[in-house]
Amino acid sequence: MNQELVSQFTQKAQAVSAIVTEVKSLKDAYAYAVDVCLNKEACQLLPSGCGEAVSDEAAALCETKAGERVIAAPSLDDKQFKELSAAAKKAGIKLVKDGMRNHLAGIDIGFCVADLGLAETGSLVLDSSSEDLRLSTMVSEINVVVLPLSKLRATSYAAEDELLTMMRRTPNYLAFITGASRTADIERVLAIGVHGPLELHILLWRDA
Numbered sequence: 001m002n003q004e005l006v007s008q009f010t011q012k013a014q015a016v017s018a019i020v021t022e023v024k025s026l027k028d029a030y031a032y033a034v035d036v037c038l039n040k041e042a043c044q045l046l047p048s049g050c051g052e053a054v055s056d057e058a059a060a061l062c063e064t065k066a067g068e069r070v071i072a073a074p075s076l077d078d079k080q081f082k083e084l085s086a087a088a089k090k091a092g093i094k095l096v097k098d099g100m101r102n103h104l105a106g107i108d109i110g111f112c113v114a115d116l117g118l119a120e121t122g123s124l125v126l127d128s129s130s131e132d133l134r135l136s137t138m139v140s141e142i143n144v145v146v147l148p149l150s151k152l153r154a155t156s157y158a159a160e161d162e163l164l165t166m167m168r169r170t171p172n173y174l175a176f177i178t179g180a181s182r183t184a185d186i187e188r189v190l191a192i193g194v195h196g197p198l199e200l201h202i203l204l205w206r207d208a
Contacts, residue, residue, distance in 0.1 A: 005119045005152055006204065012122025016179025018200045026080065026146065029203045030087045033144045036201065037069050037093055037109045040142060069093045072100060072140060073111040074132035084111065100135035110140030110197065115166065116159050117152040121178055124202065125159070127166050128175040137175065143197040145177070148207040 010020045023029045071088055073081060074097050081097055088095040096103055112133060116125035124145050128134045137143050153159040166174055180200045 005154055006149065009117055009119040009122055009152060010204070012119065013179065013202055014122070016122060018122065018179050018202050020202045020204065022204045022206070023146070024206065026205065027083065029144075029146045029205060030084045032201070032203060033071060033084070033109055033111045034087050034091045034093060036142060036144060037071055038091055040108060068106070069108050070096060070103060070106050071109040071111055072096050072103065072107045072132075072136035074098055074100065074130060074136050075112045098132050100132045100139070104135070104139050107136060107140040108142065110136040110143045111145075112137065113146045113148065114151065116162060117147045118156055118159065119152060120155040123176050123178040125163070126175045126177065127169075127173075129169065129171050129173045134173065134175070137177070137197070140197050142199045142201065143177075144201045144203065146203045146205050148205050150208045
């Protein structure tokens with residue numbers, strides 16, 4: 001693996017507030033996701049937090065979230081899901097694989113493995129043709145994505161053939177993720193987490 005590409009990707013991703021960490025195996029990635037889930041604050045998406053006055057509906061959600069943690073991992077294969085499930089169960093965390101529409105207000109961590117990484121912009125590419133994967137990466141409070149370094153490319157041009165192959169599949173939905181969700185549409189004030197996760201954690205996995 002070209003270390004210059006890894007360094008460039010890391011710098012570009014961190015520049016847009018992504019948290020980048022190297023892991024030695026998927027097992028380490030599962031442990032990382034479980035640890036982030038256990039240590040995150042409940043109800044991070046509620047602007048007032050759980051300690052302030054909120055609507056009855058928000059209060060009910062706060063009470064529910066205080067007692068339950070949820071990781072969504074719809075794109076993992078059966079073996080990977082079983083391994084993550086074992087780690088989550090040991091920590092008392094609920095793991096879901098499908099039916100994301102039933103968990104739209106309660107996903108703490110969205111977990112998946114990226115199809116490609118682009119060093120030029122620090123971006124992740126996900127084949128998000130699955131609605132469950134789209135939802136898990138959009139409505140989770142924290143998105144944890146594993147990037148196999150064998151899938152890291154210098155630029156989108158270097159990944160052209162692979163991107164074209166993915167785009168020829170039907171149905172097709174490619175997602176390019178660069179940093180945590182952000183917008184400055186409202187009075188030019190930067191806001192994080194408005195259109196997606198509050199945090200993006202990228203786990204660089206030296207898979208080869």
